[in-house]
Amino acid sequence: MSGKYATETLAADKGGIGHAAEILRAGGLIAVPTETVYGLAARADSDIAVAKIYEAKGRPSFNPLIVHVPSRRAASTIAEFSPQADALADAHWPGPLTLVLPRRRDARLAAAITAGLETVALRVPNHPVMREILALVDFPLAAPSANRSGYISPTSAQHVLSSLEGRIDGVIDGGICSAGLESTIVAVRGDGSTQVLRPGPIELTSGTGGAAARGMIEAPGQLASHYAPGKPLRLDANRAASDEFFIGYGEVSGDCSLSPSGSLEEAASRLYGCLHLGAASQKRRIAVAPVPDKGIGRAINDRLRRAATPPD
Structure with missing residues (x-):
């Protein structure tokens, strides 16, 4: 596949991860392994970098992005945490749980990340490569799945390249993702109730519902047609x-x-x-x-x- 990028395959070692961090600081796009699927990472505080994610994936602008941070403390600079949100974060972070919470007014995020919503989706990942990158940079990372929008999610570097080669700067080859499914997404409402917006590796006994339940897309993975293999x-x-x-x-x-x-x-x-x-x-x-x-x-x-x- 031809494109405007010469996509590099980087080793999941100190040199490769360090080079990836340099590309991210400069506003580039790097596919990174996580415990769920490979994510297409860009600095979440840059409008230009986040716009590149939407362009590379062909992602609709109404579909918000998940922001990855290194810790609960870093998450608290972006979103407002209720006691219910604190309990979920304490129980499941770092790990494959994304929390949809009210965005802080002073959060330094690109406008496109929340797709016009007053909430933001946050996760503290548990994969060593993603955690090392987050430790090397001083900004959060937006990182939806590293594939063309609507198609099969990637659980290997080769899956990423089959979809995005020539459209991104690089991919860190960290092997096969362990969980293989995107994170569980839970919205914590103002009244303290919770709603599972997308089922995933972490099972929760809260209310469930998709986009139709509230008449809008609140988080990734709520589109009726998604993860498609391109044939019936x-x-x-x-x-x-x-x-x-x-x-x-x-x-x-x-x-x-x-x-x-x-x-x-x-x-x-x-x-x-x-x-x-x-x-x-x-x-x-x-x-x-x-x-x-x-x-x-x-x-x-x-x-x-x-x-x-x-x-x-």
């Missing part, structure tokens, strides 16, 4: 048609298996990898075996339903 996707299949790439689960085998042993955690970590294989196959369609809708299986099925929904 059939769910809850027990066998494949001749023109289908079949993704199995448990005792149902296929061209690729989410987890032969029936582990939902393994299925989550392999979901996007299998979808990438299906997208690259010669088959016209993809079929996926049933995945139990419990535990992290609810997050897996959320991604699959959105991937199977045709774009408007």
Whole structure:
């Protein structure tokens, strides 16, 4: 793929991470591994840098970004924390939980990050590469998934390059992401109630709901059509048609298996990898075996339903 960037693949070592930090300071774009998926990082305090994220991904301007910070203390300079938000942060940070909170009026963020909302999405990641980068720079990082908007999320450096090579400055090759699904997103309301806006690796027993619940997009991952492989996707299949790439689960085998042993955690970590294989196959369609809708299986099925929904 040609583009205006010569995309570098950087090692996940001191030299590569240091070079990535230099590019970020200069307003560039670097794909970085996290425990969830690879994120497309840019300095969150720069309108120009954040605009590059939207341009590289082809992301709609109404879809806000998640801001990554090194600590709860850093997060408190950006958002207002209630006792309920404090409890969630204490329990799950650093880790795959994003909190949607009221934005502080003095927060130094690019305007496009919040997409015109009075809230901001914040996360303290737990991946050593992302944490090292955040320790090297003195600004927060906006970092949505490092792929073209609406398509399959990346869990490897090669996935990033297949979508964004020539559109970003570099990618740090940190191997395969462990969780394999984007973070759980929880909004903490003014009355102290919480709402899960996107299911993910962390299971919470609060209220749930998507964009329709409040009539607007409040956080990433709420679009009806998302994570799409670029070809029709059939769910809850027990066998494949001749023109289908079949993704199995448990005792149902296929061209690729989410987890032969029936582990939902393994299925989550392999979901996007299998979808990438299906997208690259010669088959016209993809079929996926049933995945139990419990535990992290609810997050897996959320991604699959959105991937199977045709774009408007």
